Amino acid sequence: MGHNCQCRRPAIAPQGLIIGYGSPVRGDDYAGQAAADRIRQWRVAGAQVIMQAQLTPELAAAIARARRVVFLDAAIDRTNVEVRAIEPATTLISGHQSDPATLLTLARLLYGRAPRAIIITIPAYDTSLSLSLSPATERAVAYAARLARAYLGRRYWPLQARVVG
DSSP states (O other): OOOOOGGGOOOOOSSEEEEEEOOTTBGGGGHHHHHHHHHHHHTOTTEEEEEESSOOGGGHHHHHHOSEEEEEEEETTOSSOEEEEEOOOSSOOOSSOOOHHHHHHHHHHHHSOOOEEEEEEEEOSOOSSBSSOOHHHHHHHHHHHHHHHHHHHOSSOOOSOEEOO
């Protein structure tokens, strides 16, 4: 773990990476992917968009290449869209599923770099088996997508936590 291989260091992307995640068959849990899909449709220059049901360790390479990372996820314990800075985790837990802080740690350990990152959480009201979002979550998805696009375009990222919405 102490080696530092220059050949494995990825090139830095011009803007950043959007990672939207959540189950596509659990109603509002899909909100993160839905917001990422909106950004993908906007074709933001220099932005890579990844949509997955869950976070996996294999995302570490793409994260290490990014200048900035925006994670988009649904949360049943929220009533507003929330923006929060993420730092790499202090301990590494192995497994097939990951969280944003663990992925930043993996990017740093495996590829030598962890970019600045935020998570935008989107309120989820109904996570029962369904292929559609509730109207309230649909509105929050639109707002979260606009926030994510705005964060990618900023030259300076304040890292303090903020609740918006």
